[in-house]
Amino acid sequence: MTLTESTARPVARDFFRPRRLGHTNLFVGDYLAAQQFYYKVAGFNEGYRQPDNLASFLSNGNSYHDLTLVDVKSHYNHSHCGPGMNHIAFELENEVDLADGWRRAKAAGIDFRCADHDVAHSLYTDDPDGNGVEFYADVVRDQREARKGIIIKQKPEYIPGISSPALSERFYPQNPKIDVVEGAIFHSRRCSHVLLLTGRYEEMCDYYRDIGGLKPFWHNDRAGIAVFAGTHSVEDVTVQRRRANQADGMHHFGLEVQDEADLAAGKAKAAAAGLEIVREIDHPARHTVCIKDPDGLIIQFYANRDFRPERLNGIDEDTALYLL
Numbered sequence: 001m002t003l004t005e006s007t008a009r010p011v012a013r014d015f016f017r018p019r020r021l022g023h024t025n026l027f028v029g030d031y032l033a034a035q036q037f038y039y040k041v042a043g044f045n046e047g048y049r050q051p052d053n054l055a056s057f058l059s060n061g062n063s064y065h066d067l068t069l070v071d072v073k074s075h076y077n078h079s080h081c082g083p084g085m086n087h088i089a090f091e092l093e094n095e096v097d098l099a100d101g102w103r104r105a106k107a108a109g110i111d112f113r114c115a116d117h118d119v120a121h122s123l124y125t126d127d128p129d130g131n132g133v134e135f136y137a138d139v140v141r142d143q144r145e146a147r148k149g150i151i152i153k154q155k156p157e158y159i160p161g162i163s164s165p166a167l168s169e170r171f172y173p174q175n176p177k178i179d180v181v182e183g184a185i186f187h188s189r190r191c192s193h194v195l196l197l198t199g200r201y202e203e204m205c206d207y208y209r210d211i212g213g214l215k216p217f218w219h220n221d222r223a224g225i226a227v228f229a230g231t232h233s234v235e236d237v238t239v240q241r242r243r244a245n246q247a248d249g250m251h252h253f254g255l256e257v258q259d260e261a262d263l264a265a266g267k268a269k270a271a272a273a274g275l276e277i278v279r280e281i282d283h284p285a286r287h288t289v290c291i292k293d294p295d296g297l298i299i300q301f302y303a304n305r306d307f308r309p310e311r312l313n314g315i316d317e318d319t320a321l322y323l324l
Contacts, residue, residue: 015110016101016135016213018090019172020233022063024191024253025086025132029295031056031071037294038067041275042255042301043184048147057147060179062190063091063172064119064143083295085250087124087132088194088237090212090230095121095137096168099161101213110211116158119143123160128203129248131196133212138171180258185273186266186301188255193235195251195300195324197242201226204239212237218309225320227312234307238324240317251321252290252298260287260303279322285311290322 028034035056038044044058047065054071057064070076070086077086092098102112102123112123120143122136140146157163178189198204201224208214214228214236224241227234235254242248257263267289270277278290278298288302300322315323 014213015105015108015211016090016092017097018092018135018213018230018236020091020230021191021193021236022089022091022136023066023068024088024194025068025070025134026253026297027072027074027077027081027083027086028069028293028297029072029083031069031074033294034069038069039181039184041185041270041273041291041293042299043181043187045179045181047144048149048151050151052152059144060181060188060190061144061173061176062178064138064147066188066191083297085131085194085253087134089122089134089136090214090236091172092135092137093172094168094170095139095160095166098123098135098137099166101135102160105211114158114160116156116163118153119146121158121160127196127207127212128200129196129198131249137167139167141171143171143173185269185275186255187258187262188301189258190256191253192233192256193237193254193324195238195240195254195321196249197240197246197251198248199242200248201239201241208237208239218312220313223317223320225315225317225324227324234304235324238320240320240324243317250297252300254288254300254302257301257303260305263287263289263301263303266301281319281323283311283315283319283323286323288323 047057047059049056054074056069058067059065112125115122119140120136120138124134205226208228217227217229219226226239228237275291281288285307286304288300290300
């Protein structure tokens, strides 16, 4: 039954209320090679680099970074896993909301790793499948100016609202100027969402609704598909029940391009460059073109048309896998 045909389930707990997905952090086989790929193909500039962490941070102005590329040889790869998603990060309104949510969640027995990233303060935990999840608040007005070039520095200890008073000001970018990499195949505006496959569909839905604080945008529980959004977005995380031949984890992440003309031009350029189009979905709600990066991670380039819940009714699991 879809959300438009029934009453949404009530929120059981109130910890965080994210605005949107702020960035996706990826493990890649070679972070410098991946940085060049995402510059030339996806049109992302490198905002800054941390060579001691083997990490590159990409941004076009939407946020202080939209994508993080962390080498699998980095000390951050505690599980020694291969290429894939490290974590997804949700932007909050301000640091007061971050600290208040942290206190409520801690009281409910939910633990976090806290981090001070200079321009943002962050909390880290895992969803039921072990995917990393970050909640953060920007604490500097011009993040791109504060974090650029090569950065090597120790992070100070951070405890929300205790290390220093939590800030109530909203520091996230408002009406940012989006950079355009002229020679890129696609011109990405932002990294907006991820689709997660799972064998724990109900648990994952409960987590992103109740713990993550995302609102149900559309769902079809019979098919095992649910789209969750923040207060200023329409899709941040889609949870889809995996099939027997699929594995838990990120299926793809979505990059919004300039418009449909840019998507069509990018598709033609990708084919001319020898990049395989894994799947294209031409749907009234959204037009998508999916390719793989050098590590085999699926990138969904897309342009929205009429992305409303009622437009998604009736889509099958296979279509959803590349549309959402």
